[in-house]
Amino acid sequence: MFVAAVLFADLLATSAAAALEPQTIKFTSASPSPGIVGGPTYHVTAMGGGSGEPVLFTIDESSAGACTISESTVRFVAAGTCTIDANQAAGGEFAAAPQATQSITVTAPPVTIVPGPGPPPAPPPSPAPSPPPRPGPTPNSKFTAGKSSFEPATGRVIFVETITDPGTFRWMLTVPNGKFGVFASRSKCRVGLVRLAGKCRPSRVIFSMGTASVPAGVVIFKLRPSPSALKVLKNALKRKQGVLVTATFTFQSSRGGSPVSHTQTIRVKLRK
Numbered sequence: 001m002f003v004a005a006v007l008f009a010d011l012l013a014t015s016a017a018a019a020l021e022p023q024t025i026k027f028t029s030a031s032p033s034p035g036i037v038g039g040p041t042y043h044v045t046a047m048g049g050g051s052g053e054p055v056l057f058t059i060d061e062s063s064a065g066a067c068t069i070s071e072s073t074v075r076f077v078a079a080g081t082c083t084i085d086a087n088q089a090a091g092g093e094f095a096a097a098p099q100a101t102q103s104i105t106v107t108a109p110p111v112t113i114v115p116g117p118g119p120p121p122a123p124p125p126s127p128a129p130s131p132p133p134r135p136g137p138t139p140n141s142k143f144t145a146g147k148s149s150f151e152p153a154t155g156r157v158i159f160v161e162t163i164t165d166p167g168t169f170r171w172m173l174t175v176p177n178g179k180f181g182v183f184a185s186r187s188k189c190r191v192g193l194v195r196l197a198g199k200c201r202p203s204r205v206i207f208s209m210g211t212a213s214v215p216a217g218v219v220i221f222k223l224r225p226s227p228s229a230l231k232v233l234k235n236a237l238k239r240k241q242g243v244l245v246t247a248t249f250t251f252q253s254s255r256g257g258s259p260v261s262h263t264q265t266i267r268v269k270l271r272k
Contacts, residue, residue, distance in 0.1 A: 019093075020090070020093060020094060020095040021049075021050065021093050021094045021095065022049075022094070022095055022097075023048060023049020023050055023051055023088065023094045023095065023096075023097045024048075024049055024097055024098065024100070025046050025047070025048050025049070025055055025086045025087075025088055025097045025098075025099075025100040026046060026047050026100070027044070027045070027046045027086065027100065027102050028045045028046055028047050029042075029043060029044050029045040029046070031044075031102055031103075031104045032104060033104070033105070034104070034105040034106060034107045035067070035074075035076040035082060035104045035105065035106040035107070036076060036106075036107060036108075036109050037076050037077060037078060037079060037106060037107070037108050037109055038076070038077075038109055039076060039109060041073050041074060041075050041076075042073075042074040042076075042104070043072055043073055043074075044057055044069075044072050044073075044074055044084055044102065045072065046086045046100065048088040048097060049088060049094055049097050050092070050093075050094050051088060051089065051090055051091030051092055051094035051096075051097075052091050052092065053088050053089040053090070053091045054088070055086050055087070055088050056086070056087050056088070057069055057071075057072055057084055057085070057086055058084075058085045058087070059074075059082070059083070059084060059085070060083035060084070060085050060101065062081075062083055063080065063081060063082050063083050064080060065077065065078050065080075066078050066079070066080035066081060066082045066106045067082035067104070067106060069084065074104075076104075076106045078106065079106055079107055079108050080106055081103055081104070081105060081106065082103065082104040082105075082106050083101055083102070083103045083104075084101065084102045084103075084104075085099055085100075085101055086099065086100045086101070086102070087099050107217065108215070108216075108217045109217075110217060110218035110219070110220055111214050111215060111217060111218065111219050111220070112219075112220040112222065113169075113212050113214070113219060113220065113221050113222065114222045115208070115210055115223065115224070117224065123209070124170060124211045127252070130256045131256075137165075137255060138255075138257075139165065139253040139255035139256040139257030140164050140165045140253055140255075140257070141165065141167065141251050141252055141253040141257050141258060141259050141260040142163075142164070142251075142260050143161050143162060143163040143164075143249075143251045143260060143262070144161065144162040144163075145159070145161055145249070145262045145264055146159075146160035146161060146162060146218075147160050148160070148247075148264055148266045149266075150245075150266060150268045152269065152270060152271035153270075153271060154224065154225075155224070155225045155229075155230055155233045155268055155270055156222060156223065156224045156225070157173070157207075157208075157221075157222075157223050157225075157245055157247070157266055157268060158220065158221065158222050158223075159220075159221040159223075159247060159249070159264065160218065160219070160220050160221075161218075161219045161221070161249060161251070161262075162217070162218050162219070163214070163216055163217065163219060163251060164216055165216055165253035165254065165255055166213075166214065166215045166216050166253070166254045167213070167214065167251055167252050167253040167254040167255075168211060168212070168213050168214070168251070168252050168254070169211065169212050169213075169214055169219065169221075169249060169250070169251050170209075170210070170211045170249070170250045170251075170252075171208065171209060171210060171211075171221065171223070171247065171248065171249045171250070172206070172209045172247075172248045173206070173207035173208045173209065173223060173229075173245055173246065173247045173248075174204040174205060174206055174207055174245070174246050175204065175205050175207050175229050175232050175233075175243050175244070175245055175246075176203070176204060176205075176232075176243070176244065177202060177203055177204055177205045177232070178203065204246075205226070205228045205229050205232055206226055206228070206229065207223070207225050207226060207229040207245055207247075208223040208224065208225065208226060208229075213254075221249075233268060233269075233270050234270065236269070236270070237269070237270040237271075237272070241269070242267040242268055242269030243267065243268055243269070244265055244266075244267050244268075245265065245266050245267070245268050246263065246264075246265050247263065247264045247265070247266070248261055248262070248263045248264075249261065249262050249263075249264070
């Protein structure tokens with residue numbers, strides 16, 4: 001009888017262990033897309049099962065230093081992938097929950113270029129011949145032209161470009177000359193010139209031009225109109241019209257290769 005009682009007790013214990021209810025973890029916070037290095041922190045939240053045990057968050061070993069966590073506050077410290085692990089212990093009638101994860105892409109902060117006031121700089125000199133390429137990543141001068149906008153009060157234009165290599169940007173922005181506030185001429189000028197006040201002058205006015213070395217990532221150009229271009233914009237304002245700005249951006253990877261150019265347009269209309 002004693003042996004039978006022991007065996008019956010073991011069966012009860014085994015049955016009780018097998019009857020533990022499962023529980024799951026579900027993230028309830030929306031992760032940033034992307035996370036920005038040095039940018040806003042992310043407060044992660046999740047809902048667990050019925051064990052009553054807290055959901056604990058840790059950074060997965062695969063994240064390789066892309067982020068850190070303190071309790072539920074995540075900070076982004078390097079470009080890469082930040083993976084957050086969530087775990088909940090067993091309790092009562094519930095077994096431990098399977099680990100849940102949430103991954104976030106972390107990118108470097110964007111670079112903003114704001115040239116100082118003054119007349120447009122002189123055109124940059126022709127680049128020297130590139131040295132023989134050394135073994136390494138393949139040069140990539142391709143870039144993605146993003147959104148463009150302008151400030152009606154000042155005429156300043158804003159362009160967003162994205163690059164994968166560090167390198168040098170050159171830009172040239174122009175507006176048409178002679179459309180606002182000039183007299184038509186019967187005589188012709190050679191191609192590229194327009195007759196103004198009895199003389200053949202360039203058919204386009206320089207809005208802004210320059211060059212800048214930039215790291216890989218997002219580059220934001222905030223370019224003010226030159227005094228001549230601002231005069232064109234003000235003449236157009238008197239007629240309640242806008243002016244088409246043509247912008248050509250050329251990027252050269254610092255690793256070599258051939259430069260790549262994109263031309264974008266935006267119609268700018270001043271506001272009183």
